[in-house]
Amino acid sequence: MIAIVDYGAGNLVSVKKAMDWLGQECAITSDPGQVEKAAKIVLPGVGHFASTAALGRSGLRDAIADAIGRGVPFLGICVGMQWMYERSQESPQTPGLGVLNGECERFPANVKSPHVGWNQLEGAPSSRLLRGVPQSSFVYFTHSFRAPVTETTVAVCDYGGRFSAVVERDHLFGVQFHPEKSGEIGLTMLANFCAL
């Protein structure tokens, strides 16, 4: 079973709907016990980085950290990906999970923010999440903060400079855009994650 983690921020129906369409057994849950038992974990997220503080209060953070420690595949989407880093300038007092190094930062002042719409990925062909995804594919973004390009970055996007669009290390995956809203390309990535 794939656990789609609900921590009270945003709307998880779209992610569930995409997983259902792919024929995957999944459940939206806010129960740390269910997260601990999950075969895979998806952490969606929209809105403010501060909302991830709820993960710490509810015991979900510990459940996720424990699962990741046991090698359970994990996919963070949007703010869910940003939470994988140490922290974000959006809410410096809210700790990220810190499984990836670095800090999420705001866009430079010379571009409109939020970054909303379809933009292109430039990525590594060796990525497991991007298997079958052509170079320069378009995906749907909506975010005001972005993750730095580091050694775990497997695809970047350019908007006021390059940032991490897809990160991947062992069984950890993160995407800044919304695969559940990125048409066939996004569904391909979700199917790749489900097939791990």
Place this chain on the structure above:
Amino acid sequence: MLTKRIIACLDVDGGRVVKGVQFENLRDAGDPAELAKVHSASGADEIVLLDISAAHERRATLLDTVRRAARELFIPFTVGGGIRTREDAAAVFSAGADKISINSAALADPTVITQIAERFGSQAVVVAIDAKHSDGTSHWETFTHGGRSPAGRDAVVWAREAESLGAGEILLTSMDRDGTGVGFDCELTRAVADSVRIPVIASGGAGGAQHFVEVFREGHADAALAASIFHYGFSRLVDLKQEIGSQGIPVRWPC
């Protein structure tokens, strides 16, 4: 490069897609779920479903329509019409919408924008503004209730306020151009787009590819929306996007 979005709008009444010319003379144009899928397959970057009857009636029908349309739609999906409260919005999100669009209710009680944004994120809140040029002036009046009542608010000022309250996007409809096919109101669009940092979706007046090019270039729009141009086969989306792209506007192609 971030592309300009071409958005297909479905105006829905009683579960069927209709499209009015200047908000009147409705014609039936089909099943919303079917049309949403067709538009997505032919390259629409986003689907907006506006329940034009919802200010008065038929909420249950709307939720059922949203559910059916959302089921096989994997691009952004916005739903508007008759959403008054955070609870109304929650019901529409549960039915599968990614964003809600609010208009009259936001003017009546602007705090509803903040309430929905705090719970679902600003990216999920589109404030729709129906604007009409005030004769002999250089300003645009905001209208509510499907264009029936003037709100006594300048459209540019209202857009800025909506942004500060937590709106994630502005859906700006020119009532003067709506359904005419003579082109978007680039002046109105630019006035709003240059006043806010959030994306502005231009609406009303699309008749051909050149109109989209103009509103992106001269109107500074981030996205442009059209309805009737797509429904009746005046212009297939695929051809339209290629035409817009060939004029140097970045569009998502191939999809």
